[in-house]
Amino acid sequence: MAFTIGFKSIDGTMLATVGGKAANLGELTRAALPVPQGFCVTTDAYREVAEADALASTTPENARRTLLETPVPQEIRDAIVAEYRELGDDIPVAVRSSATAEDLPFASFAGQQDTFLNVVGEDAVVDAVRRCWASLWTDRAVSYRETNGIDHTTTYLAVVVQRMVQSAVSGVMFTANPVTGKRDQVVIDASPGLGEAVVSGAVNPDHFVVDGGEIVEKRLGDKKFVIRSLPGGGTEHVDVGESAEQCLTDGQIHALAVLGRKVQAHYGSPQDTEWAIDDDGELHLTQARPITTLFPLPDNPDGGAHVYFCFSLAQGLERPITPMGRAAFREVARSAFEIVIGDPASQSYVENGERIFFDVTKVLRSKVGREFITRLLAVMEARSSEVLRGLFDDPRFAIRSNSPTPALKRVFRLARRFHVPVTAVKALVNPEKAVRTALRMERDVLERSDRLTIEQALRQCVVPVLPGLAPTALIGFAMLGLVGKVVRTEPGELQTVLRGLPNNITTEMDMAMWDLAQEIRHDPVALRQFQNGERPAALDLFLARWGHRAVAEIDLGLPRWSDDPAHVVGVVRNFLRLEDDQAHPDAVFARGAAEAEAMIETLARRAWGRGWFVRFALRRTRLLAGLREYPKYLIITLFGALRKRITAIGTELVASDRLDAADDVFFLNFEEMRSEHGDLRPLVARRREVYDREMRRRHIPRVLLSDGTEPEAVHHGGPVEGDLVGTPASAGTITGVARVVMDPVGAHLEPGEILVAPSTDPGWTPLFLTAGGLVMEMGGANSHGAVVAREYGIPAVVGVREAVTRIRTGELITVDGSTGAVTTADSPVEVS
The missing domain is CATH 3.30.1490.20 (ATP-grasp fold, A domain)
Incomplete structure (x- = not known):
């Protein structure tokens, strides 16, 4: 030993x-x-x-x-x-x-x-x-x-x-930019004396960024403190006052970058290093470890520049998607690509970091594609639209096709294939019948899927049903848009027309959950069962109808409410606490519907001789727009049915001693779950380990470039005048109540509050678990507070002068970890 x-x-x-x-x-x-x-x-x-x-x-x-x-x-x-x-x-x-x-x-x-x-x-x-x-x-x-x-x-x-290296100057170096994700940049923080001053965040260091062979950024810190070795052992903190001089020569910066790239080449991945330069000018490497906060790079066989849009995040899923959930989406994507572009094997579908991305490079290189995707996302996921627009001037994604003809031909071909014009006209002429036709599709989809394999059901019962539904809902919104053209409207008036929409399957489900709460409230036996953790019959009836829904339900691998009704129980408990009749969901819905009808009349009267058209158009809006939720609902209904079939296979695999639990089957793909030989438990264990690790990832990029850059985190222009300005440390934006904390011992920090501190060391780490964001008066982008903030995925700005005196506890502030801006509101909020 x-x-x-x-x-x-x-x-x-x-x-x-x-x-x-x-x-x-x-x-x-x-x-x-x-x-x-x-x-x-x-x-x-x-x-x-x-x-x-x-x-x-x-x-x-x-x-x-x-x-x-x-x-x-x-x-x-x-x-x-x-x-x-x-x-x-x-x-x-x-x-x-x-x-x-x-x-x-x-x-x-x-x-x-x-x-x-x-x-x-x-x-x-x-x-x-x-x-x-x-x-x-x-x-x-x-x-x-x-x-x-x-x-x-x-x-x-x-x-x-x-x-021990008796350092003249020392610090930290990342071989990739930890804030923007750029893999070809080396980021260096440096300060005189021992490196602990930089690592601990005790000083505002000099900050350098090297891109290729060029120093592209220099930001000099005040470097007020130096940590020095004492004769005989120990260290001392010395206040040396502000220094405006650069502590590294350009030659030393380049030498550090060369060393950093050697370290990265050795490990084959970006590294977080610590270094020191002694009094004789000799460079020493004192530590290297992987940068753990970078989002992984997608496979890029052709080595070219690509833009990846995170579909998972756009769907509200920050969490990873299970292997079976991704297998389902692969089948859906194959169907979509075959129908839309005639290529089921398109490389546009990308899985990365256990999440789903789409390669939108070709779309951005088309004039029509640019307009389509950014306009579509502007109403679905506006921030992603802005991020993509920010790439328009990037020469790597310059327009290569100005002609709209290919796109128009494809649109017309799809419209004819799926009878879109006929469906739209029928919805306009007879909206009630169009609604009835749409609502019958749930039964049709389930009956058809029963006759197909799981993969066939995903390919044939998801994408092909959308053209039959989308035109009906779109006609409703088109009518709303036309009214906006023929009558003058004030901001928010057209949105009022959309309140309390009928034929909205999501609203129907919510109201059914409210009815469940009311039934439990007024049934003493059911209420007693519910309060004792038992399942009243009313809950079972609700789950029989809506049990295929779930939180993060687009992942086929996640339990449905019928599998685990905990979420429903929690919502019902909240409903039971509502004592104000005006706050009851049914009252809110009815009030919204009445306001919508009143607004229709207001706009019709304002339209003078065209009031008849306003009423005609907006009545159709009211009848048809609610169907916008129905396509996704059909997909989730299908997922619920398929999940039962897959669970049955999982049960068989448990019986044959190849899995430990039926739900483990969702960590396989379709081919693996049907394989006839071999113990599947080791494979499931490996995948669960990766899945669990990705569950802890807190920051997911909306848009990712093939070189690792997160465009949203790249600094496009400076903060506005009057902002508190610091160093971007952890990308993201958060608005919340500030809590100024001078000492973490006994500190009170409510979940979501923004921690404002002079500096942080590891003793502060427990506060990061509940903080919504971080502002530090000291430190650089690679100091301890910044590193941990990035790992926990909370937006952070460091090196903000006088932060603890200029920001007050209870003040509403916005922290932009991408630009380094901290914006304060005018008045504080009361906090306990």
Whole structure:
């Protein structure tokens, strides 16, 4: 059993023995990169003094106390001292944690365990190792592991002991831009002295961005504080005042970028590194770990520039889609591409990060395509439309086709094939009959799907039904638009006509849920059953009709309400709390419908001699526009039926001892679930692990480029005048109530509030779990607060001067993590 091992004997396969940090330092040393000499105290040493199972079952405080009070066995002490002497006589070293769950591809664990700098002497080194062991059980480290789904009992701690670099200047370097996602940019934060000042966010560092061989951005920080080594051990924080001078020469910036690219080339993926330059100008690499917050790149066989639109996010799904859910969409996409463009194997359908994207590159390179997709998204997902419009000037996506003829031919061909003009005219002439025809399609789809295989049902009963429904609803909206052309309207008046629409299947379901609540409320037996957690008969009747619906229901792999009615129960409980009659859903719906009818009359009177047309058009709007929900409803109805068939197959696989649970079948695809041989459980376990990891991803790009760039996060122009301005640290925008916190101990932060702090270190991490956004007075884009904010997916702006004095607790603020702007409102909101 080896208690210590030198860097030169460590490689990336030894994670279980040396932990993530040491494994990386060994890899870098073996790759002949400039890593300061050092050694690792292995996890075997930790196991000698710690019982992981016992520690996991107690409180973090007791676990820390146990490790701090347990003597270091003499054999381990001797091994540490021997390795330390090999480095030199009482030389200063850095003693840092290296957990087995650290510097992983999906979780960096940046700053979660402790680091001790400028440790001098044998006794001090042994004591620092002991304190590193104990830091595995700090509240922040425990919370981080739980957030990332990592078992405490399987996590062990090694310790890195590394020759200390007495830094003239140091900092951090990302080999890809962590805010914009650009893979060809190197981002450097630098400050005089030891790198802890930058990593911890104690200073506003100099910020540099290198794109290719060019320094494209320089933002100089004030660099007020320097952390320096003290003779004999320890460090000091020195207030040196503001410095307007650049702490790195351009040559050093380029040298760092070259080093960063070498590290990335070695690992084959973007890296988050720490570095130092000593008094002699020599560059040292002190750490490297994967950048865990970058969204993965889609496969790109042709190597060209591509634009990917996130369909999942546009559908309101930030969560990943199950393997079976994606398999279903592949079949639907094949059908759509075959019908629309005649190519069922089109590469436009893309799966990435367990989510669904569409490659819209060809669309953007067409003048007609640009107008179509941005206008369509303007009413469906407006922010994505804006992001795509921002790419119009990018020469990589310049228009290659100005002619509308091919698109028009395709539209006319599809319109004839699916009788769109006839359907539209029938809806205009006899809207009541058109509604009845549409509502019969649910039965038709289910009956037809029963005669088909699951794949055939997805291909034949989803896309082909849409042209039969869409024209009916579109005629309603077209009539609304025509009225806007023939009569003067005030803002919001036409929207009033759409209130309380009949023939809206979603409204019908909501009202049925309200009726369920009312029935339970007025039935003492049912109410008592409901309150005791039992299922009253009324709930079963509701589920018989609506049980195929679900939250995130476009994922075929997710349970329906009939599988798990918890969401319905929660909604009903909320309904039962409503005491105000005017707030009851049926009252709200009726009030909206009455307001709509009154507005029709108002607009008709305003139209003078064309009032008859206004009434004609808007009556059809009222009858037909509600059908806009019906196409999706039909798809979900089909999904509900298919899910039952797939679950039955899962039950058979359990009976044949190939799966543990019937629901595991949704982590297979259609071909796999029908295979006749082999244990499917290992495959399901691997996929569940990936799925669970993606469930923890907090930031999903609306639009992603093939080079990793997230256009929404790229800074297109500066913040408006009067804004508080800082450094963009974590992309996204959030408006919420500010909570200024000077000390995290005992801090009260309501969920969704925006945390405003002077700076943050790992002790603040628990607050990030409930914060809606982050504003820091200190720090750079790569400081600890920024790294954790990106991992948790909350918008963040750092380096905002006087943030804690200019922003007041209770003030409504907007944080734009893409531009670095923090906008304040005029008046505060009362907070507890």
